[in-house]
Amino acid sequence: TDCSPPNAVANVSQYACQRRTTTENHNKIFTDVMEELAESSExxxxxxxCLAFRQxxxxxxxxxSAVHCxxxxxGLPCLGEHTKAVMEEILTFGRSFKVEEIRCDERYQALKLFTSVFGVGPKTAEKWYRRGLRSLKEILTEPNIQLNRMQRAGFLYYSDISKAVSKAEAKALGCIIEETVHWIAPDAIxxxxxxxxxxxxxxxxxxxxxxxPEMGKEExxxxxxxDRLRDQGILLYCEYQGSTFDVSKLPSCRxxxxxxxxxxxxxxRLEQGQVEGERGLQRDPGDSRGWRAVRVDLVAPPVDRYAFALLGWTGSRQFGRDLRTFAQKERQMLLDNHALYDKTKKLCLPATTEKDIFAHLGLEYVEPWQRNA
Ligand code: DCP
Ligand code: MG
Known part of the structure; x- marks a missing residue:
């Protein structure tokens, strides 16, 4: 194998927002392990x-291309001694003993399982683990455990919502949401x-x-x-959070x-018949009910915050994190899902599109499909 560093290597930025990362990952054998190590550190x-492994x-x-040696x-940024040691192990033995050890760890297994339930974060998972609980069944049968509404829904629909949502299913949901939204407000965005x-x-x-399009009309x-989703009989669970947005509190650096x-x-509730490619398909006999539960998030910012919210909610998490770090460290600006504040000029920079935000930051525009950092 050719071990000469690719020409591009010298130019790889330490910031994800200066890299283009598609969904095509040539180094999955390494990145899967590192993401597990990051999760375990978390x-x-x-x-x-945790941050070092994620970066x-x-x-x-x-x-x-794939790294072979x-x-x-x-010369690549963000690869520390620890990471290199893990990569060397994978290159030499085809596996990481460190990660295999973690995968066998009782605590890691339990926390991973518990946090896979909608509404259960690391704190709750840790609490359950400390009480000696190890399986989902034990949680459900333990008399002294109080589940909140979100967690009850998480357990109720566990088998469905722990299953990945496909692009076709996302598209079908997009049609339902679009129809619902535009039935209420034809000019909604x-x-x-x-x-x-x-x-x-x-x-x-x-x-x-x-x-x-008109400020305040989103309220x-x-x-x-x-309400409309409920009327259609497809709302299985809803946790609504009112706005706590306060322009006078801009900018934030939390x-x-x-x-x-x-x-x-x-x-x-998504009917299988509404999903492209599944119409008229013979269903698996064990899965005869013909619908599945899917997790959906809807966020409604005022239109003057739309570009910032779009950039933040498009992610990836790592891309967003590095955008904010870049803004602060390289530009003395504060970026979050609501605004971009220039600390030198002491003012918020307006934006109607994501391109405006990249331009304010002096960054080349990165397309959404290149943000899979
Ligand atoms: N995000 C955000 N603020 C939040 C929650 C999420 O800015 N309070 C961002 C980071 C994510 C994006 O929104 O990249 C969407 O969140 P998800 O957890 O749904 O992550 P993804 O859609 O990227 O991944 P998945 O395929 O797991 O849904
Ligand atoms: Mg998502």
């Missing part, structure tokens, strides 16, 4: 190592965001952004949409925080 609240995985995802990664906007084939949910829209727009986390 469970141990080791923020530094390393992200850099490898952006490479135009350690020499080929010389609706966009698919999240992984499906980045061109992913599968996702854990389907994310949408909606707004109205009642989301509740109307929810990086990992949820944004404050009006939003809802839904579980919708």
């Amino acid at each position: 469970f141990n609240e080791s923020k530094g190592p 390393a995985a992200s850099v490898l995802k952006s490479l135009p 350690l020499e080929a990664i010389q 609706l966009a698919l965001t999240g992984g499906f906007r980045r061109g992913k084939e599968y996702g854990h949910d389907v994310d949408f952004l909606l707004t109205m 009642g829209l989301l509740l109307h949409v929810i 990086f990992e925080d949820m944004d404050s727009f009006q939003k809802c986390f839904l579980i919708l």
Whole structure:
């Protein structure tokens, strides 16, 4: 194999927002392991190592070809000694003993299982683990466990929503949401965001952004949409959060925080007959009910915040994280899902499109399908 570093290597930026990362990952054997290591570090609240593994995985995802030897990664940013040791193990033995050890770890297994339930975060998972609980069945049969509404829905629809959503299913849901939204407000603006906007084939949910061309008109829209979905009999679960958006509190630099727009986390019923390619198909006899539950997120920012919300909700998480870090470290600007603030000029920079935001940051525009960092 050719071990000479590809020419492009010297030019790989440490920031994901200066790299183009499609869904085509030539280094999955490394990045899967690193993402598992990152997740395990996250469970141990080791923020530094977690971020380091995520960044390393992200850099490898952006490479135009597979890495066959350690020499080929010389000069690449974000690859520390730890990461290189893991890569060397994979290159030599075809596997990582470190990750295999973690996969066998009882605590890792339990936390991964518990956090796979909608509504269960690392804190709750840890609490259950400490109480000696190890399986979902044990959680459900333990008399002293109080599940909240979201978690009850998470368990109720567990087998459906832990199954990946396909692009065809996302498309079918897009049609339903579009019809519903436009029936209520014909001039509403609706966009698919999240992984499906980045061109992913599968996702854990389907994310949408909606707004109205006239400021303030978006306010009642989301509740109307929810009512209409309920009337159609397809609303299985809804957690609505009103807006806490406050222009006077801009800008913010709470990086990992949820944004404050009006939003809802839904579980919708999708009829298999509505999914392209599944129409008239002979269903698996064990799966004869003909519908599945799907997780859907709807976010409704005011129109003057739309570009920022679109950029944030399109992700990927790593791409967004590096955009914010780049803004702060290289431009003395603060970016979040609501605004871009120039600390030098002491003002918020307006944007109506994502291109405006990249331009303000002095970055080349990166298409959504190139943001799979
Ligand atoms: N996001 C955000 N603010 C939040 C939650 C998410 O800005 N409070 C961003 C980061 C994600 C994107 O929105 O990239 C969508 O969130 P998802 O968790 O749905 O992630 P993806 O759609 O990228 O992946 P998946 O295929 O797992 O759904
Ligand atoms: Mg998503």
